[in-house]
Amino acid sequence: MKMNNLIRKLTIVAIVATLGISLVACGGTTQNKSSETKKVASTLDKDELVIGLDDTFVPMGFKDESGKLVGFDVELAEAVAKKLNKKIKFQAIDWSMKETELNNGNIDLIWNGYSISDERKEKVEFSKPYLNNTQVIVTLADSNIKSKSDLAGKKVGAQNESTAVDAVAADGNIMKSFDGGKIVTFADNNDALMDLEAKRLDAIVVDEILARYYMKARGTEKYKILDENFGKEQYGVGIRKGDTKFVEAFNKALDEVIADKTAGEISKKWFEEDILVK
Structure with missing residues (x-):
C-alpha cells in the first residue's frame, strides 16, 4: 500500500510539473505575441507624433533669438500633421543617436534635413523625398x-x-x-x-x-x-522600420500639402522660391 501511495504521489507531482511547464510556455508565447504586436503597431494609431530633430539646424529646425523653435521643416511638419489629423511634439535629440531614438520608440519621426541613404534605409523607412x-x-x-x-x-x-x-x-x-x-x-x-x-x-x-x-x-x-x-x-522623413501603413498615409498627406500650395508657400518663406521635389 505504501508503495502504491508513493507511486500515486510521484505521478501527481509529474502531472503538475508538466502542466506548469506548459503554462510557462504558453505565457511566454503570449508575452512574445504581445511584444511583437507592440513592435509592429503603426504610428498612424497615435494621436500625437513626437518628431526628433537637431534644433540647431538652420533653416530646417532651430531656435530663434527668442528661443522659439522655427524653420522650414517645423512648418512643413505642422502642415502635414494637420492633414493627418495629428498633434505633434518636437523633441531635440542627439543627432548621432537618431535611428536608435526612433526604433526604441522615444520619437516617432526623424524630420530635420534627414538625407536619404542606402545605409539609413537599412535602419528606417523613408517617406518620399521632398527636397534636393x-x-x-x-x-x-x-x-x-x-x-x-x-x-x-x-x-x-x-x-x-x-x-x-x-x-x-x-x-x-x-x-x-x-x-x-x-x-x-x-x-x-x-x-x-x-x-x-x-x-x-x-x-x-x-x-x-x-x-x-x-x-x-x-x-x-x-x-x-x-x-x-x-x-x-535628397531629404526625406525617417519612419520606424516596417511601418508601411504610416508611410503610405504620410506620403498621401505630404502630396496634399504640395498640391494645395501650402508647402510651396512655406518654401518661399524660407528659401524665396518653391524648391520642393514634385
Whole structure:
C-alpha cells in the first residue's frame, strides 16, 4: 500500500510539473505575441507624433533669438500633421543617436534635413523625398583652397553621424589625405562653422541648404563654396522600420500639402522660391 501511495504521489507531482511547464510556455508565447504586436503597431494609431530633430539646424529646425523653435521643416511638419489629423511634439535629440531614438520608440519621426541613404534605409523607412540637397565644401573667402585636391593636409570638419561624413568617406581615399588622416566631427553644424570662422578648420563639408542660409545670415562675403562637391542627395522623413501603413498615409498627406500650395508657400518663406521635389 505504501508503495502504491508513493507511486500515486510521484505521478501527481509529474502531472503538475508538466502542466506548469506548459503554462510557462504558453505565457511566454503570449508575452512574445504581445511584444511583437507592440513592435509592429503603426504610428498612424497615435494621436500625437513626437518628431526628433537637431534644433540647431538652420533653416530646417532651430531656435530663434527668442528661443522659439522655427524653420522650414517645423512648418512643413505642422502642415502635414494637420492633414493627418495629428498633434505633434518636437523633441531635440542627439543627432548621432537618431535611428536608435526612433526604433526604441522615444520619437516617432526623424524630420530635420534627414538625407536619404542606402545605409539609413537599412535602419528606417523613408517617406518620399521632398527636397534636393548637395554636400558642399565651404571655406573662408580668403582661403587658397579651390578644389578637393587642395584639401590634402588640411583640417576638414563635418557634423558627426551626418551624410557629409559618409559622402567624404565614400569618395576614394581623399579622407586619408586630410590632416590627421580623418575628418574632424562635431555635435552639430553650428560648432563646425564656428571653428571654421575661428580658423581652427580649413574647410567643412555641409548641406548646401544650411550653408547658404548660414552664409546669408553671417555675410556671404566671408565664405566661399567650392565648385566641386561630395555629391547630391535628397531629404526625406525617417519612419520606424516596417511601418508601411504610416508611410503610405504620410506620403498621401505630404502630396496634399504640395498640391494645395501650402508647402510651396512655406518654401518661399524660407528659401524665396518653391524648391520642393514634385
